[in-house]
Amino acid sequence: MSEAESRQSYIPPDGPAAAPSPAALAPRARGTSEGTKGRPRPAPSPGAAAGTRLPRRAALWLLGGAVAAAASVASPARANPGPRRAGRVDELLSRLTLAEKISLLHGAADPKSLGQAGYVPGVPRLGIPELRLADGPAGVRAKRTATALPAPVMLAATFDPALARAYGEVIGHEGRALGQDVLLSPMVNLIRTPYAGRNFETFSEDPLLSADLVAEEIRGIQAEGLIATVKHLALNNQEKDRTTIDVRVDEQTLHETELRGFEAAVAAGAGAVMAAYNKVDGVYCAENPKLLTELLRHRWGFDGWVMSDWGAVHSTGPSLAAGLDMEMPSGARFGAALEKAVRDGHVPEASVDRAVRRILSVRDRFGLLEAVPRPERDAAAGARVALRVATAGATLLRNEGRTLPLTGPAARSLAVIGPTATLPFVSGGGSAHVIPDAAARPLDAIRDRAGAGATVTYALGEDLYGRPMPATEPPAELENRTVAAGATWRYEGTFTVPEADRWTFLIHYSGTRPTVTVDSTELFPVRPGVYDFFPGGLESHAPDGLLVRRTTVALTAGAHRLTVTASGGSLGQRFRLRAISAADRAEDIAEAARAARAAHSVVLFAYEDATEGQDRTSLALPGTQEALIDAVTAANPRTTVVLNTSSCVTMPWLERSAAVLQMYYPGQEGAAATTAVLFGDADPGGRLTQTFPAAEDRHPMAGDPLRYPGRDGIQQYSERIHVGHRWYDAEGVEPLFPFGYGLSYTTFGYEDLAVERAADGGLDVTFTVRNTGGRPGTEVAQVYLGPSPHLAALGVDQPRQLLAGYRRLELTAGERRRVTVPVAARTLSSWDTARHGWVLGTGRRTVRVAASSRDPRLVTEVTVQPR
Secondary structure, three states, X not given: OOOEEEEOOEOOOOOOOOOOOHHXXXXXXXXXXXXXXXXXXXXXXXXXXXXXXXXXXXXXXHOHHHOOOOOOOOOOOOOOOOOOOOOHHHHHHHHOOHHHHHHOOEOOOOOOOOOOOXXXXXXXXHOEOOEEEEXXXXXXXXOOOOOOOOOHHHHHOOOOHHHHHHHHHHHHHHHHHOOOOEEEOOEOOOOOOOOOOOHHXXXXXXXXXXXXXXHHHXXXXXXXXXXXXXXXXXXXXXOOXXXXXXXXXXXHHHHHOHHHHHHHHHHOOOOEEEEOOOEEOOEEHHHOHHHXXXXXXXXXXXXXXXXXXXXXXXXXXXXXXXXXXXXXXXXXXXXXXXXXXXXXXXXXXXXXXXXXXXXXXXXXXXXXXXXXXXXXXXXXXXXXXXXXXHXXXXXXXXXXXXXXXXXXXXXXXXXXXXXXXXOOOOOOOHHHOOOOOOOOOHHHHHHXXXXXXXEEEEEOOOXXXXXXXXXXXXXXXXXXXXXXXXXXXXXXXXXXXXXXXXXXXXXXXXXXXXXXXXXXXXXXXXXXXXXXXXXXXXXXXXXXXXXXXXXXXXXXXXXXXXXXXXXXXXXXXXXXXXXXXXXXXXXXXXXXXXXXXXXXXXXXXEEOOOEOOEOOOOOOOOOOHHHHHHHHHXXXXXXXXXXXXXXXXXXXXXXXXXXXXXXOOOOOOHHXXXXXXXXXXXXXXXXXXXXXXXXXXXXXXXXXXXXXXXXXXXXXXXXXXXXXXXXXXXXXXXOOEOOOOOEOOOOEEEEEEEEEEOOOOXXXXXXXXXXXXXXXXXXXXXXXXXXXXXXXXXXXXXXXXXXXXXXXXXXXXXXXXXXXXEEXXXXXXXXXXXXXXXXXXXXXXXEEEEOOOOOEEXXXXXXXXXX
């Protein structure tokens, strides 16, 4: 589409170009479809209750702009409670003994655990309650069920800070209801490498978008009286070697990329910050004074407390002196060792007092220095928000020949294929895993929506959990073996393979992992970095809850020796040993192709399972899914691929598909949201918050082991400020799908661009967006800013363009709306390493209004002059 060009001049208020005021540099609110903080909330939506399917043909309320906000779960009386009693912290500090003070600075075992991640005992003598800390990037992880919200990366795909606040309110309310006081979330580390195992737990590759969303989510969490902990400060952008890697990064890169989200979290009032495992410039984050004191407290004015990641403390005195206040989950460094150091005169007690004061002050601010009543869960309200986020974040990547939405013959004759059609992919693994009240199967929701007159068939396509082992000699029960407590069961025998093949073996087990060997090779050794204690996503647990481990080995034709040893331990053991052969895989694919051929259209669910503790090893879909997609699309070109993936994937099969819908890990209401989008009851409202590379060797981390995963324990952020989409622009690399990309079921036109000076020193970018199609739809208008010639003359590195603002719009057919997107003075500035501060980027600068980073619709130039 041709670019509309105009030239305008912008002259900010008088003032020095090198030093915009703090107020001018503060982030300005992004325009959103739901309004801004403080405005009346929309009416509650009629969304489904937790775990329910969308009623047949009754989901039309989701269409376009008719997606209403969920009912607020906020408790106004809990919001921003303020100090409960003047001088309370000083009084307590004066009465605490040294041992009691130190007990508040580290975690301990919880005698009445609620399933949370951490626990700090109280001081009953002084009425100080205990403190419980729960994981919660996508819902509260505890023993009890909770609302399983879509993964944060799907929340980010909405480009809606107001929705991030509602998301935070659900977590905050449920955290308090489930007996928790501190939330170990949100995670705001940037998506730097597509291989990172926790990309689904965070927001974006873009610093501005991440900062906006984390700030609003924190406001939502803390409005409910739950303390938010922003994590992981800083540069914890991968799981590979995360506890030891030493990140080397220049000052400008640090401030302009990774730190922007943390700074926004502090400005939003986050009560706590979690120090990361890794080192930065040779110093562990948990004992890094430049991060924890100079930056966090002195530059940003943070007045909360800093806790360590679990097991991330490497010293006593240096960590405390650097600004760490709490060691989790135990007291290896901040327990007896700290008390001895104080009594021996190696650590001043004033340092302990300082840390205790910070912790007590935050607890006082949230009313947690005394027992307070807790609310009841509101599962229905949580489910409404979960459905709303999953629908708004659904991102349509391809739609050839208007394959979607499914209507007419396509809606009446369907083949549904893939394991995640019958095994709801609710959440990823690790600390993000949430046990929902219920989660419907997408296959059931599709059948329900298609109606009684439709034919909807199903084929597995990809076996996740294996078949029973072939007959062994001597015969043995390996499919449902139980071992009594205190007993050990051992088997030695053989099984026969008819021809040379690659077999995948799977062990499903409770308790201690059984030892299984084939021809003297142990199949499932316990390996460092693979966490059995973390609840997993889809692959690591069987539907009945047993842990699952798998491995693939090459076997020759003939007999193979098998040995199994299982211990009952103290509680007894249950396990099953299974296998998948190449013949099994071929049979599954052939069955799927037959089902596809017999139907008018196909919905194929593909997955990629990610978890904390390990990075991905490939950007391809795992297992035989690429072969499955090839076979199914060959049998029926009218195939829609639904992706339940954590991050970007490569798509060598893309051109053979008819449509691709990115649904990430959509939470407990994923079935309802996916079905609503497939059938057109809702417009796909999501946009990509990370760039999808065209191939495994066409992304920022490719071909440079020093950049990722690091070499000899050191990692260099040599891409500098060119993170994510900025790298693709700088290197001239064409992505598969660009940042900000996503399709709608309607079309949009842009016109009448104007840029004016804003009172706070920023810009107001105003334009008109019109829905040019015949149905309601969602558009995310994005504003990109070009480099400053003044900064270039100073030698300051700049992106070719950076995201400067955005606006999510829901427009009815034919609706035209005039939009103003504010651009903050901070966004007009760059970090000058020579001055150790922000410098306004003056001169002639390009402003683009776009539908993605690679799809400009309107272009103008403005002149930014010194104030």
